[in-house]
Amino acid sequence: MNISLDVRNVSLIYPLRTKFSLAPKDHRVGGRDKRINGQGRLRFVKALNDVSFSLSSGDRLGLIGNNGAGKTTLLKVLYGIYPPSHGTIAAQGRIDALFNINLGFRREATGRRNIELRGLINGWTQSEVDARMEEIVAFSELEDFIDMPIKAYSQGMAARLAFSVATSLKPEILLMDEWIGAGDPPFQEKSRQRMRELANRAGIVVLASHNHKLLRDTCNKIMMLDKGSVLHFFPDIDAFEKHSC
Amino acid sequence: MVSTIFVGLVDLVSGVRLWPVWTALAREDIDDQHRRTTLGPVWLTINYLMFAGTFIFVIHPSNTEQGSIYAPYAAIGLMIWFYLMDNINQAVTLFAREESYIKGTRLPLSVYIMRLGMQALIRAVYTLTGCLAIVLISGFFPTFGWLWSVLAILVILATIPAAIILLAMLGTFFPDSQFIISNLMRVGMFLTPIFWIYTPGEGGARGMLYYWNPFTYYINLVREPILSGAPHISDAMTCIAISAFAWILALYLLGRLRHEVVFAL
Numbered sequence: 001m002n003i004s005l006d007v008r009n010v011s012l013i014y015p016l017r018t019k020f021s022l023a024p025k026d027h028r029v030g031g032r033d034k035r036i037n038g039q040g041r042l043r044f045v046k047a048l049n050d051v052s053f054s055l056s057s058g059d060r061l062g063l064i065g066n067n068g069a070g071k072t073t074l075l076k077v078l079y080g081i082y083p084p085s086h087g088t089i090a091a092q093g094r095i096d097a098l099f100n101i102n103l104g105f106r107r108e109a110t111g112r113r114n115i116e117l118r119g120l121i122n123g124w125t126q127s128e129v130d131a132r133m134e135e136i137v138a139f140s141e142l143e144d145f146i147d148m149p150i151k152a153y154s155q156g157m158a159a160r161l162a163f164s165v166a167t168s169l170k171p172e173i174l175l176m177d178e179w180i181g182a183g184d185p186p187f188q189e190k191s192r193q194r195m196r197e198l199a200n201r202a203g204i205v206v207l208a209s210h211n212h213k214l215l216r217d218t219c220n221k222i223m224m225l226d227k228g229s230v231l232h233f234f235p236d237i238d239a240f241e242k243h244s245c
Numbered sequence: 246m247v248s249t250i251f252v253g254l255v256d257l258v259s260g261v262r263l264w265p266v267w268t269a270l271a272r273e274d275i276d277d278q279h280r281r282t283t284l285g286p287v288w289l290t291i292n293y294l295m296f297a298g299t300f301i302f303v304i305h306p307s308n309t310e311q312g313s314i315y316a317p318y319a320a321i322g323l324m325i326w327f328y329l330m331d332n333i334n335q336a337v338t339l340f341a342r343e344e345s346y347i348k349g350t351r352l353p354l355s356v357y358i359m360r361l362g363m364q365a366l367i368r369a370v371y372t373l374t375g376c377l378a379i380v381l382i383s384g385f386f387p388t389f390g391w392l393w394s395v396l397a398i399l400v401i402l403a404t405i406p407a408a409i410i411l412l413a414m415l416g417t418f419f420p421d422s423q424f425i426i427s428n429l430m431r432v433g434m435f436l437t438p439i440f441w442i443y444t445p446g447e448g449g450a451r452g453m454l455y456y457w458n459p460f461t462y463y464i465n466l467v468r469e470p471i472l473s474g475a476p477h478i479s480d481a482m483t484c485i486a487i488s489a490f491a492w493i494l495a496l497y498l499l500g501r502l503r504h505e506v507v508f509a510l
Contacts, residue, residue: 015508017418080351083504103349108277117273120266121350 003093003172003203005055005078010087012048012077012228047073049229051087055204055221062215063208065225071208074225075099075175078206093172093203096122101166101180102158107151111142111161114150118165132168139194140164141187160187167194174202178209179218212244246497253500257406260355267356271363289371297323297379304440311442314472320379321468322439325401328369329460330430335361336409337416337423344510354503358409366402385471393470397484401463404488410495414502417509437461459487 016036036045048070055061063071076082078089079097104121105114115136119129137146140160142153150158163180179195199205199218209215215222222234234240260267279285300323301316340347343357415422436454443455455461462483469476 015505017509076348081348082507100345100349103345106273106277108280109273113273117269120269121346121352126265 003057004091005093005173005204005206006088006090007051007053007078008088008090010048010051010074010077010084010089011046012073012082013085014045014047014073014082016043016045047228048077048084049227051225051228051230053221053223053230053233055206057203059221060199060205060207060219062219062222063206063225064210064212064215064222065231068227069225070228071225072099072177073228075177075206075208079175091173095173095175096169096171096202097175097177098166098169098180099175099177101162105150105158105162108149110148111140111146111150111153112137114161115165118162122169136164136168139168139190156184156187163191163194167191167198169198171198171202173204174198174206176205176207179207179211179214216240249500250493250496251500253496253498253503256353256499256503257355257358257496260353260359263352263356264359266352267360267363270360271367274360274364275367286367286371289368290375293324293327293372293375294378297375300440301379306442315442316383317380317385317471318442318468319440320376320383321471322437322464324369324372324376325464325467326434326437326439326460327372328365328401329463330434331365331368332362332405332409333412334427334430335365336412337426339409339413340417340506340510341420347507347510354413354499354506355406355410358406358413361409362402362405365405380471388474390470390474393476394467397463397466397470397476397481400466400481400484400488404463404484404491407488407491407495410499411491414498414506417506418502433458433460437464439464459483462487 016038036043038044051070051074053061063074065071073082075097076099077084078091079095079099104118106117109117112133115133116129119132120126124132137143140146140157140163142157142161145153145157150161153161166180180191199207205218207215207218216237220236222232222237222240223230224232224234232243234243275286279288282288284291297320301319304319305315306312339357339361340354346352346357347354412422412426416426437458437460438455441451443451447455462480465480466476466484469480
């Protein structure tokens with residue numbers, strides 16, 4: 001199958017809904033940002049503004065921009081968590097995402113049970129969970145602890161387990177909010193290798209990061225966002241390098 | 246409106262199809278609550294028996310006619326009430342509790358609805374055990390008429406997801422409702438014919454509380470076949486009408502607001 005991701009004029013208007021409440025008014029929603037429009041209970045922020053790009057198999061798009069530029073929001077729109085207010089997204093290929101790798105982990109459950117739960121949440125069938133179980137356990141190097149509750153794990157062990165499950169994907173289109181890693185130095189090297197393999201296996205990768213060196217090494221296209229709009233789209237790394245100099 | 250209801254139905258069906266997810270999460274929720282205890286979820290049965298037993302002992306009427314059915318009457322009413330209260334109280338804060346999933350995964354909203362329904366159902370099975378014990382000890386033994394009660398329980402089970410959708414939407418867009426609902430449910434137990442028996446023809450406040458309270462009909466629907474052998478047709482019709490209306494409204498709201506929930510959390 002030809003894998004592609006075509007994003008046309010996507011905008012996201014994020015309603016800053018003031019819920020009907022009897023509590024004292026919340027003044028934390030400021031009005032100084034020019035992207036915040038509307039008044040009273042009908043305030044909204046234009047989180048993405050007319051974003052367009054097209055990716056085909058083999059493309060690795062890096063998203064850069066300051067905090068609040070819209071990188072994570074764009075990833076969540078691409079993944080289908082936020083519906084775009086305008087524009088269209090046409091994806092050929094299954095989209096997987098690595099956002100919060102600790103999501104759904106339960107301290108009281110064993111490592112094995114957590115793998116199972118996380119797999120089900122990812123949309124795997126029970127037989128897919130069973131098929132991947134031993135590989136995940138082996139990668140995490142937690143064979144001796146896998147049937148213990150994860151509350152007994154050290155932070156590093158829990159992170160290794162979360163990383164191992166989250167990256168046990170066969171993605172066609174992979175969305176990542178920052179490059180992830182885990183564990184002690186030897187495991188970190190192993191996780192870097194795993195991430196490289198994951199990115200190589202995926203038909204398309206969209207990676208949001210502040211690490212420009214990582215993006216140069218990983219991506220062949222860069223999109224710079226600012227306040228929800230595309231500031232620059234670099235069709236290759238050379239163009240990005242020239243702009244950065 | 247029909248197309249919006251259809252959109253809601255699509256979300257519901259896609260969530261129901263993910264039953265391995267919500268059943269696993271619900272089982273884990275129950276296990277987490279009791280994991281460190283020796284008796285585990287059996288505490289739910291014990292809690293129910295202590296509560297029901299105390300009320301039956303204290304409020305048991307001296308009137309022989311009412312006294313002879315009072316223990317199963319109160320036990321069944323209380324079991325159904327606990328199940329409804331469990332769902333209703335938790336439904337109001339459902340989407341707020343599931344915020345990290347809603348903002349981090351693409352699972353349909355109905356997965357969370359079914360997860361809550363399943364949790365409450367597992368808990369209800371433990372209270373049902375206690376309830377059956379009281380009914381049997383009171384000298385009421387299974388008859389074919391009890392099958393009506395089974396059918397009535399199925400009607401309630403089929404209505405619960407609709408109630409969860411309605412209340413979850415209410416709680417998401419009107420957060421104060423969680424306190425209003427929990428207060429209403431607290432007093433509702435005493436305003437619903439669970440411990441008190443309505444005498445036909447009785448007017449006044451009790452009459453109004455009996456006839457204008459939707460919970461009355463669902464509780465009666467389960468209770469009557471066990472106590473008198475058959476349900477009242479009027480109770481059955483009222484329950485079916487309320488359930489049908491709840492489902493239409495719930496599916497409409499799910500179809501209309503399912504993409505809005507993520508922005509409201």
